[in-house]
Structures are given as structure tokens and as C-alpha cells.
Amino acid sequence: MAKGTDDVRIPMPNGKDGRSGLLLSWNEEECFGFHLAGFGVFGLGIAVLSGDNKLSEGTKKTIDGVTRGIGGCLIGVAMWLVKTLLVKLVASFHMKTLFEKIKAADRSRKIFESISTKQKPQDGTMKYTTTELFDAIRNKKLPNLCYEEEEITDENRAANAANEIFKKFERGDDERYIDMNELLEYIPDDADDYKHFKEAAEEKQMGEGKQIKRSVFRSWVVSLYNSYDSVNSALKQRKTAVDELNKLFSVVVLLVIIVVWLLFMEYLNIKVLVFMSSQILLVVFMFGNAAKTVFESIIFVFIMHPFDVGDRDGNTNDKLSEYDNEKIYYPNSVLATKPISNLYRSPPMSDSFEFAIDLHTSKEKIENLQASIREYFEANPRRWSPASDSLQFKEIEDMNKMKVALYFKHTINFHNVAKRFKRRSELVLAMKDIFEKLMIKYYLLPQRVHLIDGPSLGKSSSLTPAVQRRSFSF
Secondary structure, three states, X not given: OOOOOOOOEEEXXXXXXXXXXXXXXXXXXXXXXXXXXXXXXXXXXXHHHHOOOOOOHHHHHHHHHHHHHHHHHHHHHHHHHHHHHHHHHHHHHHHHHHHHHHHHHHHHHHHHHHHHHXXXXXXXXXXXXXXXXXXXXXHOOOOOOEEOOEEOOOHHHHHHHHHHHHXXXXXXXXOOEEEHHHHHOOOOOOOHHHHHHHHHOEOOOOOOOOEEEHHHHHHHHHHHHHHHHHHHHHHHOOOXXXXXXXXXXXXXXXXXXXXXXXXXOOOOOHHHHHHHHHHHHHHHHHHHHHHHHHHHHHHHHHHHOOOOOOOOOOOOEEEEEOOOOOEEEEEHHHHOOOOOOOOOOOOOOEEEEEEEEEOOOOHXXXXXXXXXXXHHHHHOOOOEOXXXXXXXXXXXXXXXXXXXXXXXXXXXXXXXXXXXXXXXXHHHHHHHHHHHXXXXXXXXXXXXXXXXXXXXXXXXXXXXXXXXXXXXXX
């Protein structure tokens, strides 16, 4: 191994002997190990020399001072080594997840290339290689995701590439669909994408077999690009938080080492320590809140760890996105006290909406309403999880209406907010059609209206005797 490589630990795949190995670069731990051993041998030699009675008092005093200095350095090196090991240990917590994400992203890229070029995958070609893994970590970037030698750099290009690839497959009378089996020929059957297209396929007519809609394929390509871009961002920023943590610990440990070394050299006494303590109290008074915020941020990011690889997070503040792409910064010390919804990690999520129907709606219409809703969800398995709908009658209000809540589950989580609201809007329109078909309506309570029959009141506010009052109920 050559010196100068990044000090990262990379789990190696199984070798020819079937045993997994671990690759370590020439890093700080090894250097400090040699330094520690060298100081130990040198210090032992000085200690032996200091025990020689033939030496003069001046020489012994000098050797004693050198021994104390070496002892202080030994302790300093040991403390620095412990600090380095702790930082590396904290960093290693995130590396395993990152490696898995790299492998998954690399395989998805190869599946995309296989589909776009219509070349069937060979055994072993879809698996990641050690060289590719090393290159991704060394360059802090995955290979470019390309279609026909043009790099895909945003969602629009991903959607356009999906439409062009879709045209390469044989289509029937309806150009919006392609045969599922033809598409699955280019995807390994053990891949998650294989299962995804199996579940998303539709059977338009009996005997034609299952087919994949263009929008399904386009959404898959866009999702693949987003995941790929997320891993790229994680690779670029993988050492940012750890580097900041290492700098912070280095400053603290260095100050402690200086104090310990001065104590060993007997340059410090009680009066000096008391004076230094008073200065430290002054510093704490000035920067106490900042230190508290940094410490809470460290606990939040590295111990609580509410984010995963690809999520945007930092060591002292987090950048979150609203539905309109507004960027909002929150200190981690604030986030640590708040509930956090990580939509990216969430499974398919549930949703609901409420409506009201007339209290006198017949039981037969209510049963038909439930059956029509169930039929709608079963007819759209790509959007809604099967058998997940539930119609709940919550309460009766004003003796004229029933409040009803419809609970249902999407086949996606709410990471993609636009897709969630689009599907929910389609469901509301479908409910409107069901209400009109079943003639389910809602009527207001009868209202009493007072009509006044008489001459114009003019400017006077008082009624003339000729005015008559009539009341009607509607």
C-alpha cells in the first residue's frame, strides 16, 4: 500500500479462499503506533541511563528533565491516538450504509444501461466490482449516468431519456404500453426493479398479458436518477461532518496535552492552575452557549442519527426543503427536541379525507358507496395498496348530516409531495363521480325566511301600520 491514500476502511469482498478481508491504508493509527513505540524505547533507555550512579548530579538532573518531557509526550501521543480512534469509530458507523448504497446505485445504473441498449445481462455483470467501489470512494463520485453518451443531470433529462428508451420496445395498438415480459428480459430476476415492474404491470385485456405503462417506466427512470444523485451527494459530503468533529476534538485534546506536558515538566504549580482556571471560566462565560450547541449537534448527528446516507444534514445546522423548494435552516440543537419525519425512509404511507352525507341516506346507498370505493381502489393497484381502504362514520351533526372519513394507503411515501397530491386529487374527483352516480347528496336544515310586504321604507327606520309580515320555511 502506498502512503498518501485516504485513511478509510473498506470491507473487501470474499477472496478466493472464501474469507472476507479488510483493507487498511497507511493511516494515522499506524503512524502513532510507531511513534508511541519509538518514544517508549527511547524513554526506557533514558530511564536506564538515569539510574547509573557514575553520572554527575547535573547530568542526572538533565536526564530527569528529558525523561519527564518524554513521559509527557508519551501521554500526549496516547491521548491523540485515542482521539483519532474515537473519530474513526464514529465515522465507521456511516460507512456500512454508504457502501450498500453505492452497490445498489451501481447495479441500478447497469440495469438502466442494459435496458437502454437492449443488451441482456450476463451472469456476474450486474454485480459491483472492487475497482468500481474504490474508484467511487477515491473520486467521491459514481460513474456518470448516461443515455447515448449524454449525461443525465436532472429530472427533465431523465424523463426525456425514459421516453426515448420506451419507444425502442414493441408496442401494440395503445402506444402508452409495452409488454412486461419483453422489458423484464433485461432485468435480473433477483433485482428489486424486477419485483417493482411485476407489481406495477397492468392487464388491459384478457389474453394480452401484463403490460407496463409509459408513465410507470418514466417514473422509475426519474426515481433511479434521484437515488443515484443522492448517493453522489453523500460521497461528496461524506467527510464534512467527520472533519469538523475531528478539528474540534483536535483543539480540545491539544490543549489538554499542553497542560499535561507542563505538569510533567513541573512548570505549572497550584497558583498557575488557579489562574488558568479563572481564564477558562471567562471563556466558558463567553462561549458557553456556542459550545453547548456544538456538543448537542454532535450527539444529534452521530448518536441519535435520524438521517441516512443521501439525506441533507450537517454538523451544526440542517437544511430542510419545503414543498415549494424553500430551504429552511434549523440548528441541530433545536431539531434534537423536535419530532422528525424522515419521509425518505418511510414505507408506503396512509392518507385520509373527510366528507359529509345526508343523515337520511339509505343503507342501500351506503353499501353501494362502500362497494364503489373498493372497486375504484382495486382497479388502480399502481396507486393504492389493495384492501387498505376503510370508510368510517364518525359522528352525526345537527340531526341532518353524517361526517364520514375515508382512510386509504398510497403505494408510495410522501417524499414526492407532488405525486402524493396529484393522486389524492384524482381520488377526490373519482369520489365526486361516485356520489353523482349513486345520487348521494347533502341537504341543509330547513331555514325560516321573513318576507316584508308593504310600501318603501324610505329613510325612516320605523315600520308603518300598513306593513305586513309573512313567514315561510324552506
